[in-house]
Amino acid sequence: MADIGDLSLWEVFIRTKGGLSHRHAGSVHAADKRMALEAARDTYTRRMEGVSIWVVPSSQVSASDPDEYDSFFEPAKDKIYRHPTFYPVPDEIKNM
Amino acid sequence: MYTTELKSGSDGGKKRSKVEIVEDPAKLAAFEARVAADEFIEAKDWMPEAYRKTLVRQISQHAHSEIVGMLPEGNWLRRAPSLKRKAILLAKIQDEAGHGLYLYSAAETLGTPRDEMIEALHSGKAKYSTIFNYPTLTWADIGAIGWLVDGAAIMNQVPLQRTSYGPYARAMVRVCKEESFHQRQGYEIMTVMANGTDAQKRMAQDALNRWWWPSLMMFGPPDDSSPNTERSMRWRIKRDTNDELRQLFVDVTVPQAEYLNLSIPDADLKFNKEKDGYDFGEIDWDEFYAVVRGEGPVAKERIKARTDAWEEGAWVREAAMVHAQKQSKKDAA
Numbered sequence: 325m326a327d328i329g330d331l332s333l334w335e336v337f338i339r340t341k342g343g344l345s346h347r348h349a350g351s352v353h354a355a356d357k358r359m360a361l362e363a364a365r366d367t368y369t370r371r372m373e374g375v376s377i378w379v380v381p382s383s384q385v386s387a388s389d390p391d392e393y394d395s396f397f398e399p400a401k402d403k404i405y406r407h408p409t410f411y412p413v414p415d416e417i418k419n420m
Numbered sequence: 421m422y423t424t425e426l427k428s429g430s431d432g433g434k435k436r437s438k439v440e441i442v443e444d445p446a447k448l449a450a451f452e453a454r455v456a457a458d459e460f461i462e463a464k465d466w467m468p469e470a471y472r473k474t475l476v477r478q479i480s481q482h483a484h485s486e487i488v489g490m491l492p493e494g495n496w497l498r499r500a501p502s503l504k505r506k507a508i509l510l511a512k513i514q515d516e517a518g519h520g521l522y523l524y525s526a527a528e529t530l531g532t533p534r535d536e537m538i539e540a541l542h543s544g545k546a547k548y549s550t551i552f553n554y555p556t557l558t559w560a561d562i563g564a565i566g567w568l569v570d571g572a573a574i575m576n577q578v579p580l581q582r583t584s585y586g587p588y589a590r591a592m593v594r595v596c597k598e599e600s601f602h603q604r605q606g607y608e609i610m611t612v613m614a615n616g617t618d619a620q621k622r623m624a625q626d627a628l629n630r631w632w633w634p635s636l637m638m639f640g641p642p643d644d645s646s647p648n649t650e651r652s653m654r655w656r657i658k659r660d661t662n663d664e665l666r667q668l669f670v671d672v673t674v675p676q677a678e679y680l681n682l683s684i685p686d687a688d689l690k691f692n693k694e695k696d697g698y699d700f701g702e703i704d705w706d707e708f709y710a711v712v713r714g715e716g717p718v719a720k721e722r723i724k725a726r727t728d729a730w731e732e733g734a735w736v737r738e739a740a741m742v743h744a745q746k747q748s749k750k751d752a753a
Contacts, residue, residue: 330741333528350591351525353534355737356744367521370514371598390465 334360335385336368339376346378354379441469455656460586463529471655474648475585476530478657480537483523484548487541490516491725492556493565501559508605509562515602519595526587542727550708551634553716560613560620560627566606568628568635568673574599575669576639584656607676614680628677629685636700637708639666671697 331353337346349368354360360379368374388396404410413420447466454461461467490513497513500506524534540546551569556562577599580592613624640662643649652658660668670689677684688701711719 331737350522350594351528352521355740356747359740359744366514367518368594370511370518387464390462 331355331359333382334364334379335382336360336364337378337380338364338368338374340373341375346376351382352379443468452654455584455654458582458656459584460589461584462586470651471657472530474652474655474657475588476527476532479523479527479530479585479588479591480532480540481547481549483520483527483537484541484546485552486516486520486523488548488552488722488726489569491722492552492554493562495556496559496562499559500562505609512566512602512605515598519598522591522594523588526585526591529587538730542723542730544714544723547712549638550711550716551638552722553711553714553719554630554634555718557630558623558627560610560623561631563606563609563613563624564627564631566602566604567610567676568606568631569638570599570602570606571673572635572638572669574603575665575672579659579665582656582659610680610682614682624680625682628682632685633703633707634711636666636669636703637711639663639669641705641708642703667697670700674698 332355333351334354334357335351336349338349339346349364352360352363352367354363357379361377364377364379365374369377400406448468451461451467451471461471493509493513493516497506497509500509524537527537528534537546541548556565574596577592577596581589581596583589583592610624610627613620616624640646643661643663646662649658649661653661674684674689686701688699690699691697692699710716714720
């Protein structure tokens with residue numbers, strides 16, 4: 325008998341309305357992408373919460389490692405000059 | 421729907437597991453600091469084993485409660501008094517299924533496969549909210565469930581939107597958005613019946629009589645016999661104690677019953693000016709623990725309905741698998 329473990333896990337991303345990006349909503353179990361899309365629709369958009377859905381096999385997601393947070397994101401940490409507030413604007417300049 | 425953390429014994433969960441895992445003190449301290457600062461913990465972050473276990477138990481119990489919670493209401497789907505009521509009830513039951521699925525998916529992020537959770541429910545190893553082991557005898561019960569049971573669920577679930585585990589908190593945000601409809605449709609059913617014929621009024625009162633105390637029990641054992649409360653509060657898994665939430669529920673619900681001209685079945689219920697809230701009678705905790713142990717009036721029926729549905733759906737899952745394999749072969753060719 326097939327158990328639900330055979331129905332693999334898919335991550336669900338939903339665009340709530342035109343102009344916005346797809347955002348992670350949760351996951352569903354499904355045998356294939358069609359079933360995953362329909363399950364995602366029934367689970368996550370019962371009140372018109374979406375105009376578009378992406379489903380991605382969970383096994384295909386690569387994620388950064390939280391234990392490597394410091395070293396992984398370190399390159400951005402000492403570059404405060406990327407922010408406009410790093411630069412003083414003379415008082416005489418009213419608009420910039 | 422909702423469940424508080426339940427244990428099967430009548431000891432209120434006082435037996436602790438003998439094996440205590442020794443955690444790395446530095447990691448533990450960093451974790452404690454993060455939750456104390458109201459940071460969210462995410463799936464791949466380090467967490468103490470006890471935190472993971474508590475969450476898996478609580479979230480999966482919560483999911484089971486949503487799923488089993490469909491059954492008492494499903495009992496009235498084909499006997500709903502009008503097409504409108506039937507459509508509303510069907511939509512509510514579908515929401516409960518959805519809530520179960522949000523929660524299973526949140527629990528799975530902690531590394532427990534869905535199968536294992538479902539198996540635990542079917543074998544009786546896992547618990548679900550005691551409230552669903554009471555029968556739904558009349559249509560008024562559907563009103564009382566929405567009003568009281570979903571009302572109690574909302575009290576419990578609103579603070580859980582800020583629970584420390586990110587996937588659980590996000591699932592709760594979704595659940596809470598949908599829960600208010602459940603309560604209002606129930607209260608509307610009660611309003612119609614309480615203003616209806618004498619027979620309808622009697623049914624409404626009878627439903628309130630039977631659901632009131634089980635609803636108060638939904639908040640779980642009193643704080644002084646809820647040994648894990650302190651740790652769960654510290655870890656921000658829980659944000660309020662059982663007794664605090666129970667009091668809040670009573671204070672909000674009594675005026676709603678008064679509006680319906682229905683009486684709460686509690687002779688000791690009395691407004692206490694000093695605490696600006698109601699004093700209420702003693703809850704029958706023996707009944708509560710008996711239901712937790714699986715001695716509720718319809719406990720066996722509930723699990724049988726679940727396992728039947730699971731087994732009868734097996735061919736659908738199999739067919740979906742075979743179809744997927746056939747399609748992928750076609751795509752490859």
